[in-house]
Amino acid sequence: xxxxxxxxxxxxxxxxxxxxxxxxxxxxxxxxxxxxxxxxxxxxxxxxxxxxxxxxxxxxxxxxxxxxxxxxxxxxxxxxxxxxxxxxxxxxxxxxxxxxxxxxxxxxxxxxxxxxxxxxxxxxxxxxxxxxxxxxxxxxxxxxxxxxxxxxxxxxxxxxxxxxxxxxxxxxxxxxxxxxxxxxxxxxxxxxxxxxxxxxxxxxxxxxxxxxxxxxxxxxxxxxxxxxxxxxxxxxxxxxxxxxxxxxxxxxxxxxxxxxxxxxxxxxxxxxxxxxxxxxxxxxxxxxxxxxxxxxxxxxxxxxxxxxxxxxxxxxxxxxxxxxxxxxxxxxxxxxxxxxxxxxxxxxxxxxxxxxxxxxxxxxxxxxxxxxxxxxxxxxxxxxxx
Amino acid sequence: xxxxxxxxxxxxxxxxxxxxxxxxxxxxxxxxxxxxxxxxxxxxxxxxxxxxxxxxxxxxxxxxxxxxxxxxxxxxxxxxxxxxxxxxxxxxxxxxxxxxxxxxxxxxxxxxxxxxxxxxxxxxxxxxxxxxxxxxxxxxxxxxxxxxxxxxxxxxxxxxxxxxxxxxxxxxxxxxxxxxxxxxxxxxxxxxxxxxxxxxxxxxxxxxxxxxxxxxxxxxxxxxxxxxxxxxxxxxxxxxxxxxxxxxxxxxxxxxxxxxxxxxxxxxxxxxxxxxxxxxxxxxxxxxxxxxxxxxxxxxxxxxxxxxxxxxxxxxxxxxxxxxxxxxxxxxxxxxxxxxxxxxxxxxxxxxxxxxxxxxxxxxxxxxxxxxxxxxxxxxxxxxxxxxxxxxxxxxxxxxxxxxxxxxxxxxxxxxxxxxxxxxxxxxxxxxxxxxxxxxxxxxxxxxxxxxxxxxxxxxxxxxxxxxxxxxxxxxxxxxxxxxxxxxxxxxxxxxxxxxxxxxxxxxxxxxxxxxxxxxxxxxxxxxxxxxxxxxxxxxxxxxxxxxxxxxxxxxxxxxxxxxxxxxxxxxxxxxxxxxxxxxxxxxxxxxxxxxxxxxxxxxxxxxxxxxx
Numbered sequence: 001x002x003x004x005x006x007x008x009x010x011x012x013x014x015x016x017x018x019x020x021x022x023x024x025x026x027x028x029x030x031x032x033x034x035x036x037x038x039x040x041x042x043x044x045x046x047x048x049x050x051x052x053x054x055x056x057x058x059x060x061x062x063x064x065x066x067x068x069x070x071x072x073x074x075x076x077x078x079x080x081x082x083x084x085x086x087x088x089x090x091x092x093x094x095x096x097x098x099x100x101x102x103x104x105x106x107x108x109x110x111x112x113x114x115x116x117x118x119x120x121x122x123x124x125x126x127x128x129x130x131x132x133x134x135x136x137x138x139x140x141x142x143x144x145x146x147x148x149x150x151x152x153x154x155x156x157x158x159x160x161x162x163x164x165x166x167x168x169x170x171x172x173x174x175x176x177x178x179x180x181x182x183x184x185x186x187x188x189x190x191x192x193x194x195x196x197x198x199x200x201x202x203x204x205x206x207x208x209x210x211x212x213x214x215x216x217x218x219x220x221x222x223x224x225x226x227x228x229x230x231x232x233x234x235x236x237x238x239x240x241x242x243x244x245x246x247x248x249x250x251x252x253x254x255x256x257x258x259x260x261x262x263x264x265x266x267x268x269x270x271x272x273x274x275x276x277x278x279x280x281x282x283x284x285x286x287x288x289x290x291x292x293x294x295x296x297x298x299x300x301x302x303x304x305x306x307x308x309x310x311x312x313x314x315x316x317x318x319x320x321x322x323x324x325x326x327x328x329x330x331x332x333x334x335x336x337x338x339x340x341x342x343x344x345x346x347x348x349x350x351x352x353x354x355x356x357x358x359x360x361x362x363x364x365x366x367x368x369x370x371x372x373x374x375x376x377x378x379x380x381x382x383x384x385x386x
Numbered sequence: 387x388x389x390x391x392x393x394x395x396x397x398x399x400x401x402x403x404x405x406x407x408x409x410x411x412x413x414x415x416x417x418x419x420x421x422x423x424x425x426x427x428x429x430x431x432x433x434x435x436x437x438x439x440x441x442x443x444x445x446x447x448x449x450x451x452x453x454x455x456x457x458x459x460x461x462x463x464x465x466x467x468x469x470x471x472x473x474x475x476x477x478x479x480x481x482x483x484x485x486x487x488x489x490x491x492x493x494x495x496x497x498x499x500x501x502x503x504x505x506x507x508x509x510x511x512x513x514x515x516x517x518x519x520x521x522x523x524x525x526x527x528x529x530x531x532x533x534x535x536x537x538x539x540x541x542x543x544x545x546x547x548x549x550x551x552x553x554x555x556x557x558x559x560x561x562x563x564x565x566x567x568x569x570x571x572x573x574x575x576x577x578x579x580x581x582x583x584x585x586x587x588x589x590x591x592x593x594x595x596x597x598x599x600x601x602x603x604x605x606x607x608x609x610x611x612x613x614x615x616x617x618x619x620x621x622x623x624x625x626x627x628x629x630x631x632x633x634x635x636x637x638x639x640x641x642x643x644x645x646x647x648x649x650x651x652x653x654x655x656x657x658x659x660x661x662x663x664x665x666x667x668x669x670x671x672x673x674x675x676x677x678x679x680x681x682x683x684x685x686x687x688x689x690x691x692x693x694x695x696x697x698x699x700x701x702x703x704x705x706x707x708x709x710x711x712x713x714x715x716x717x718x719x720x721x722x723x724x725x726x727x728x729x730x731x732x733x734x735x736x737x738x739x740x741x742x743x744x745x746x747x748x749x750x751x752x753x754x755x756x757x758x759x760x761x762x763x764x765x766x767x768x769x770x771x772x773x774x775x776x777x778x779x780x781x782x783x784x785x786x787x788x789x790x791x792x793x794x795x796x797x798x799x800x801x802x803x804x805x806x807x808x809x810x811x812x813x814x815x816x817x818x819x820x821x822x823x824x825x826x827x828x829x830x831x832x833x834x835x836x837x838x839x840x841x842x843x844x845x846x847x848x849x850x851x852x853x854x855x856x857x858x859x860x861x862x863x864x865x866x867x868x869x870x871x872x873x874x875x876x877x878x879x880x881x882x883x884x885x886x887x888x889x890x891x892x893x894x895x896x897x898x899x900x901x902x903x904x905x906x907x908x909x910x911x912x913x914x915x916x917x918x919x920x921x922x923x924x925x926x927x928x929x930x931x932x933x934x935x936x937x938x939x940x941x942x943x944x945x946x947x948x949x950x951x952x953x954x955x956x957x958x959x960x961x962x963x964x965x966x967x968x969x970x971x972x973x974x975x976x977x978x979x980x981x982x983x984x985x986x987x988x989x990x991x992x993x994x995x996x997x998x999x
Contacts, residue, residue: 058946068946068947068948069947070946070947083945083946085945085946085947087897087943087944087945087946087948088861088895088896088897088898088943088944088949088950089861089897089898089949089950090861090862090863090864090947090948090949091947092863092947093863108861110863111863112863112864113862113863113864113866113867113868114861114862114863114867114910115910116906116907116909116910118861118898118903120897129897131897131898131899131900131903133902133903134861134898134902134903134906136902136905136906136909172900172902378946379945379946380946380947381944381945381946381947381948384944384948384949384951
């Protein structure tokens with residue numbers, strides 16, 4: 001025997017067995033590990049007082065550990081993006097952002113042999129970072145896994161095992177706020193038939209919010225913790241959605257309001273709704289539906305004034321400027337668009353990635369094309385992580 | 387398959403050199419064994435001339451060895467020696483698990499992989515001993531078969547062939563691939579070494595079995611049944627052997643031979659295999675038809691048991707086997723890590739023996755008078771101590787050579803058996819990655835830092851214990867967790883000695899210097915409850931001072947999402963605070979075997995300082 005025949009036999013075996021293969025069962029768990037719309041769902045942008053932030057994965061390598069998540073910042077009042085990735089920690093597992101008022105906190109999702117979540121903080125728009133935390137657990141693989149309470153800076157983290165943990169600034173001492181199981185056992189959780197948790201946020205008043213997927217149709221799984229009691233805080237949905245499964249894709253608070261993105265239905269019949277609440281979930285305004293036509297989301301971002309922009313798996317972009325508005329299709333997205341950064345008045349930047357190059361394209365309302373306005377070359381540290 | 391592959395480059399010069407040196411040393415010992423046995427034999431014969439003369443009178447064979455047994459014994463003896471020589475290829479020590487065993491097992495069911503993985507892991511932990519053992523066991527069995535023509539020693543050689551053949555068949559060939567899809571006689575099913583084992587089993591049969599014509603008939607019937615079965619398997623629809631191409635891709639056979647042609651080999655051979663591949667792609671159906679028909683006809687002939695039928699069929703069958711060996715099996719042993727010439731040569735040997743068995747079948751009653759009149763000598767009589775010198779003097783040169791062959795087998799097997807008793811991998815793996823450690827002796831640079839629980843710790847405070855020291859980045863995602871595991875395993879291996887050894891890491895991260903990060907790292911690595919584990923940190927200025935004192939480069943903060951860039955180091959500090967060893971500690975492939983090897987290296991270093999060897 002020798003390697004040659006062995007390899008040949010192995011190849012032949014694979015060829016013969018290929019027809020017998022079947023896909024494995026879909027991953028399921030307390031916290032959503034598989035992003036709803038595809039692998040790079042962590043790609044997003046958000047607006048804080050310091051400016052606009054965007055996270056995209058770059059590298060273009062087939063080896064996952066050679067693709068690194070990059071943070072870009074566009075300071076308030078500027079139209080130029082700059083690389084602001086916090087240095088010194090491997091971020092090939094994903095970056096998750098939390099707006100902590102005057103500062104931005106990033107969580108580094110675990111990768112390779114690292115199983116916990118380092119945290120770092122900037123208070124100067126990403127020029128200087130300081131270590132904080134860590135969160136001694138694995139942050140969930142969703143863009144809203146980390147949220148900071150306005151004012152207090154208390155951090156809420158959603159873990160891969162479906163636990164929600166809280167920590168005061170310093171972020172070294174974490175306590176469990178809820179688990180998927182404990183939340184599902186509450187009256188609100190039972191009405192929802194809570195299956196998993198997909199998002200964590202704070203209401204503008206500082207109330208912790210958790211979002212998830214309800215097993216019972218027609219129910220939006222958003223929960224608020226008031227005084228240690230969890231109650232349903234999701235929007236009431238139209239009767240037309242009474243038979244539809246509802247999943248909370250995104251949940252965040254920005255500029256004094258809570259914004260959620262909900263997917264209703266499954267497959268080709270699924271639709272996307274945006275919902276806005278000014279009071280932490282007591283009252284909601286629901287957008288018109290955006291038919292997804294079987295194409296899940298690959299990225300969803302929030303901008304000023306409650307605006308939101310999404311990219312579907314069909315590489316189409318849609319934008320909505322805020323409560324009471326309708327979804328507007330964007331022109332065909334530039335190739336490689338990883339996320340959108342909605343701006344004021346329906347403007348948007350498209351951040352397109354090609355290996356180690358980020359191209360920024362701008363769109364103005366009413367326009368039919370995108371204009372390339374900036375190129376940023378990023379020194380991807382290929383091979384630095386094994 | 388976890389553990390099987392050590393991840394070390396098969397051409398690693400340190401391992402290759404060590405393997406060659408081990409073979410040379412053991413080869414010299416093997417020669418010495420034969421020389422000493424020969425000398426002892428000659429000496430005893432001179433001392434006991436009467437016994438030697440008795441032997442001389444008895445050398446006329448009581449019963450000639452049947453020709454077909456001779457074919458099996460000599461043929462497979464030569465094959466074992468040849469296989470043993472192939473095992474001595476420089477890349478074999480490290481390469482056999484990753485490049486031979488693992489690929490073969492890859493297409494087998496999980497339970498087969500688990501069985502094979504056990505052996506592959508053991509091999510990868512002790513590549514020197516395992517590699518050398520394979521050489522000497524196979525050479526020893528071969529010499530034994532060649533030397534011992536008759537009697538219990540010859541039968542024992544057959545049994546040894548069965549035993550080792552089955553070991554190789556199970557662990558080296560994953561049961562010959564019989565549980566994997568794509569099984570075909572053309573590529574060696576049901577495993578070349580199984581044929582060795584069958585031959586060994588025949589050789590191990592008692593003399594009376596060989597005097598019976600039934601043995602030959604049973605053997606030919608067995609061969610016939612096997613060939614018919616292989617014909618059916620080859621003809622079975624849906625297994626992909628009939629079409630030369632499928633959906634524009636080479637069919638099963640052409641795909642296999644096309645892959646074979648890519649392996650390193652002489653150009654003419656590769657050209658022949660390529661030519662056959664092209665031919666099979668164009669005429670796949672015809673090729674398979676010929677193979678199926680040939681196997682069926684040969685099987686039927688052997689099943690008939692008629693020498694007149696088997697003779698001419700055997701000639702054609704031998705031609706088919708040679709063609710298969712060259713054009714499909716590609717000789718089987720070229721390409722750098724071939725372990726045997728595959729199945730066709732042993733197949734022809736077995737078939738020839740089968741033919742001779744029925745063509746020259748002994749008459750059941752034709753037992754020579756000499757054999758009947760010979761007074762059997764029991765093994766108790768032979769082993770009587772007082773009679774031992776006379777027994778040796780009366781022994782033939784074949785018996786002496788057989789004893790030497792047994793010595794060669796033990797020479798290979800004993801170190802492997804001893805190595806198996808050790809739960810850790812050899813330090814040669816760690817040394818193959820970083821070279822040997824620097825032996826030094828100077829006062830270790832002082833440090834005064836804070837441990838993972840916030841307590842002050844200095845080097846002085848550790849006096850009296852051996853200190854195994856390293857530098858770890860607490861958010862490192864690649865090497866540092868592996869090094870931490872190596873230290874943890876070293877602590878476990880030290881057993882009771884661990885109380886006199888401190889496992890110390892100093893933070894090698896200039897950003898995450900808080901104790902909370904050390905604690906998270908400790909929990910991640912299962913080090914939180916290890917009593918002699920200390921993970922130290924301090925202010926950035928303090929850490930920079932320690933890095934500088936220990937002459938290790940300061941960690942580099944790389945932008946754009948990379949972890950901190952840093953080197954991997956370990957130091958061994960004695961009870962008096964003197965630096966005694968500096969080790970490069972690049973973790974290499976980070977496999978179970980290499981981690982274990984690094985742990986063994988640390989353990990050895992600590993034990994040396996504690997006064998244990």
